[in-house]
């Protein structure tokens with residue numbers, strides 16, 4: 001656990017608060033102050049009260065940009081091994097689905113995870129979490145789904161919690177038992193869903209589950225099976241989200257909307273009925289341009305429909321060994337602008353306030369007194385630069401609840 005002062009003050013050249021429905025909420029020559037992990041003052045230096053100015057240390061001027069810390073709301077970063085060999089196969093023409101049907105893909109990572117001890121899994125996963133934090137992230141969602149039996153799913157979720165404790169950041173865990181069918185349940189998806197619903201109860205009772213997800217797809221689980229998982233979540237009062245309409249339109253976005261889900265994720269093949277269902281339920285659209293990029297997809301998410309219906313768009317890395325070995329959320333913002341034509345402002349909102357909402361968190365994602373002192377410092381001149389640079393990192397530091405964590 002990283003420790004440090006939970007009260008402090010900082011002056012900076014430019015503050016990006018995002019504290020308005022549109023625009024960056026830009027304040028030049030600004031001051032930020034926090035107490036006990038919560039922001040107490042956000043505003044121009046010229047109008048800051050003397051009590052705040054007195055708290056500024058002589059070296060407390062940052063000659064760059066300060067934004068809300070980034071929120072990565074969709075990752076599978078706890079895993080063992082890697083799938084570089086499949087990357088090579090895909091470059092030779094095999095599709096993601098071909099590889100999955102041949103027993104590779106997700107199931108090859110399942111084999112590696114089942115063979116790994118909890119400590120080995122932590123050792124393999126911590127550097128990935130550190131890389132995300134070093135590029136601005138202070139809140140991270142981590143899914144299970146590479147264990148597919150009770151003990152291995154538990155191990156993944158325990159490692160996720162340990163990552164949060166070790167790095168001093170917020171980790172939200174998601175049970176993704178319905179990710180793939182493990183070999184011991186071959187031909188019996190219904191039986192597997194029954195088993196996974198039982199594990200959900202156990203793991204939830206152990207305090208390991210903040211949300212429930214499923215992979216609703218031809219190579220994953222059917223809408224009817226997904227619905228059963230969602231009903232089990234609802235019975236426990238656990239919110240749901242969904243890998244929806246990534247490779248085909250099975251009505252996943254409409255289904256997650258029907259369950260008042262936190263988010264519908266991927267959604268490349270979602271139609272207008274799905275978008276309307278998400279809007280009605282307040283479900284966030286989580287765009288995952290890393291997977292789109294790596295799989296060389298061509299069908300874009302329904303961006304115009306999302307905008308015209310006013311569905312908030314979040315961006316996440318989807319960090320995983322198969323479709324998105326992506327270790328920077330800022331890089332995902334870049335890909336979202338390039339592939340999906342998001343504006344840099346939409347990308348920053350997508351990686352902060354909308355991503356927080358996709359996790360059901362209303363205490364972060366913008367800089368406003370009363371909210372968490374989760375902020376990132378960047379050695380850039382303009383906010384658009386955050387979604388502009390490829391590679392490297394302009395991140396000069398990250399605070400989580402007032403603590404420096406990077």
Ligand code: NIG
Pocket residue numbers: 076105106109215243246291318320321322323324
């Ligand atoms: O979000 N689509 C399902 N889940 C992941 C990929 C997992 C994997 O291939 O290991 C995704 O793309």
Ligand code: FE
Pocket residue numbers: 074076243318320
């Ligand atoms: Fe995913």
